[in-house]
Amino acid sequence: NAGVTQTPKFRVLKTGQSMTLLCAQDMNHEYMYWYRQDPGMGLRLIHYSVGEGTTAKGEVPDGYNVSRLKKQNFLLGLESAAPSQTSVYFCASSFWKDSYGYTFGSGTRLTVV
Amino acid sequence: EDQVTQSPEALRLQEGESSSLNCSYTVSGLRGLFWYRQDPGKGPEFLFTLYSAGEEKEKERLKATLTKKESFLHITAPKPEDSATYLCAVRGETSGSRLTFGEGTQLTVNP
Numbered sequence: 287n288a289g290v291t292q293t294p295k296f297r298v299l300k301t302g303q304s305m306t307l308l309c310a311q312d313m314n315h316e317y318m319y320w321y322r323q324d325p326g327m328g329l330r331l332i333h334y335s336v337g338e339g340t341t342a343k344g345e346v347p348d349g350y351n352v353s354r355l356k357k358q359n360f361l362l363g364l365e366s367a368a369p370s371q372t373s374v375y376f377c378a379s380s381f382w383k384d385s386y387g388y389t390f391g392s393g394t395r396l397t398v399v
Numbered sequence: 400e401d402q403v404t405q406s407p408e409a410l411r412l413q414e415g416e417s418s419s420l421n422c423s424y425t426v427s428g429l430r431g432l433f434w435y436r437q438d439p440g441k442g443p444e445f446l447f448t449l450y451s452a453g454e455e456k457e458k459e460r461l462k463a464t465l466t467k468k469e470s471f472l473h474i475t476a477p478k479p480e481d482s483a484t485y486l487c488a489v490r491g492e493t494s495g496s497r498l499t500f501g502e503g504t505q506l507t508v509n510p
Contacts, residue, residue, distance in 0.1 A: 290442075317496045319497070321500075326502060327502065328486075328500045328501055328502035328503060329443075329486070329488075329500040330500075331497060334496075334497065336495070336496070344497070376442050376443075378442075380496055382496055384496075385431070385448050386433070386445040386448060387431070387433040387435070387445060387448065387488060387490070387498055388443075388445075388498065389445075390442030390443050390444070391442050392440075392441055392442050393440070393441070393442055
């Protein structure tokens with residue numbers, strides 16, 4: 287009964303460091319998404335995937351890369367972290383046009399100093 | 400481009416004081432309007448989906464309604480445990496599976 291699991295939950299990076307956020311879902315969902323949530327700006331789509339081996343850019347993709355090598359996993363990478371990437375990152379998954387939208391993970395709070 | 404605007408940004412109520420949250424949207428061909436609840440430090444949790452003007456859905460003290468331009472989340476006799484941020488999102492006909500979210504309304508219910 288895990289749903290969507292994000293790791294890590296918290297991370298502090300120095301400017302210029304790299305890291306990967308992992309999202310795993312056990313619901314056999316085809317679609318997966320990465321959002322960032324910032325005060326006053328709501329949830330903004332970074333990248334998404336419509337199936338294993340596919341990725342696409344969302345609203346704010348610059349500075350991020352993603353990979354979906356396995357259907358259940360969606361990785362978000364930051365190659366050279368910047369303070370502007372300080373945010374809370376949420377992963378979500380869904381079937382095609384699910385009537386309840388998305389199932390979200392519990393988030394990763396990232397601080398770049 | 401789909402757009403969602405929620406108001407107010409924050410709302411403080413006394414326990415038992417009913418009120419409504421607003422979600423105004425512009426979308427090319429609505430394929431669903433979604434309400435979520437988000438507690439601090441957690442991901443959003445699904446509440447309702449509405450598809451057409453005139454549709455209403457209820458869950459405990461919450462009722463969501465939909466017109467062609469906006470949706471309302473009515474909260475009747477709220478309790479402190481209803482305190483949370485409420486998010487509205489839309490899916491348009493050109494969006495595929497993607498949702499566009501509003502900034503949310505932070506609701507605080509005081510005992």
